[in-house]
Amino acid sequence: MAEISKTADQALTVLLEVSEHGPMTPAMVARSLGMNRTVAHRLLSTLHSRGFITRQSDGYVPGAMLVRIADHVQPELRTRARETMRVLAGETGETVVLHVPDGDDALVLDQVVSDRNVVRVQHEIGSRHPMPVAASGRALLAFATDTAAKRVLKRTEHADGLARQLEGVRQLGYALSHDELQQGVHGLAVPVLDADTVAVASLAILVPVNRANNLTDHASALLDAAAGLSRALYGVPA
C-alpha cells in the first residue's frame, strides 16, 4: 500500500461524513469523527472554499462542485449503460449493477434496483471488492489485459483454481457467484468489451437465493445488452 496523507484523508472523511449526514455543524463533525474541533473547522473551511460543501443556516451540506465533477466520471459509459440497465431491470425484475475495473479491484459505478419484488438486492455505488471475488469481478478479470490478469493472479492465494474458473468464464461468456460478497445473494455477470476484447466494465444481475434457480435464464438477455453497449461505445460487432 502506497503511503497516504493523514490530513488529506481526514478531509475526505469529513466530506463523506457531511455527504452522508449533513446538515452538520463543525461541532457535530468533530464529535462524530472523534476529531479536534479546530481541525474539523479548518478542514470544513478548506472543503467550503473549493465548493465541495455548502454552508446553510443549520450547518454544512454537500456542495454543487460535487455535481459538476461527478459529471466527468466515465460519462459516456454511464449514460449508455443507464438506459441498458433500466431495460434489463424492467424485463427481469431484478437488480442490475455496473462495475468497472479500478486497479486490482472491481468498483460499483451504477445500479438500477427493480421494485418488482419485495426481497431485493442493493449495492452501494462507489463500493469496491477485489477482482477475483464475485461474478462481477471475475467477468472483468477473465477479460482483463494479460498484464493486469497476471498481476492479480500473482497476488491470489489459490491462483490455479482461479485460473481454471476464469477459463470457464471465457468459455461461457459469463461468470456466476453464490454467497460471496453477501450471504444469500447469487450473481451472474458479463463483460462489456472494447475493440481489443478487453473488459471495460461488467454488467451483473443480482438475485436473492429464493429466486436463484432461474438466474441462468437471464444470461442471454445480459449478453445481448453487453454486446449492444460494446457496439454503441466502441463499434465492436456482436
Add this chain to the structure above:
Amino acid sequence: MPEISKTADQALTVLLAVAERGPLTPAELASTLGMNRTVVHRLLSTLHLRGFVARSADGYVPGAVLVSIADRVQPALRSTGRQVMRAVADKVGETLVLHVPDGEQAVVLEQAVPDRHIVRVEHEIGSRHPLAAGASGRAILAFSDTALIDRVRRRHTASEETLQQVRELGYALSHDELQNGVHGLAVPVLDPSGFAVASMAMLVPVSRAAGLHEHTETMLQASARVARALRTT
C-alpha cells in the same frame, strides 16, 4: 477568511484537475500543478483509497464515489428544479439557473440551457457570487433572515430599499452585473415560513432583454411549483 489546511487543499486541487482534465499520470499532475512528485503520489494514493479517483490504463480518472456523493447534493430541490426549469427553458427558449444560498454567497446548483438560439447564456455549476449581486442573489437575500442580511451588508451594498422592492414585486432584476450583456429576472423559491431556499433565474442576452418582463408570471408559477413539490417530499 477562515484558516484552511494546505495539504487538504492540495488534495482537492489534485482531485479537481483529475476530474476536469483526466486521465492524468502522477508526473503530468506534478508538472501542471507545480507540485512535488512525491506529494502528488501520496495525495493520489489517499484519494484512490477513498474511491475519489480510479486508475485507468492512461492514468488517474475521477472515481465512482463522486457519483454516489453527488446524488446527495440537495436531491429533492435539484430533481424538481431540473424538471420545472427544463419545461420553462424549452417553452421560452432561454436559460434558467437555480441558485442556493451558501453562507453569504449564492452558488449555481443546476441550469437548463435551451438550444434554440445561437447566442445564449450559460453558467457553470458550482460557481459562486455574493448574495448582494445579480438578480439571482438578491431574490434570495430579500427573503433571508435579518442576521444574514446584516452579515452580507458588512461587505457589500444591499440597500433596504432595493430589497423591499424585490419583496413587493416578488422578483429581482439585473443588467450587466455578473456578466456584461446579460440581463436576469429571478424569483425566490420559498419555504413554508417565507424564507428563500433557492432562486430561479432567467438569463437573456441584451439583444432579447426587452422581452424579459413578459416571462414574470411563468417564472413565479415555476418557483411556486418547485416550492410545492419540496413541501410534499
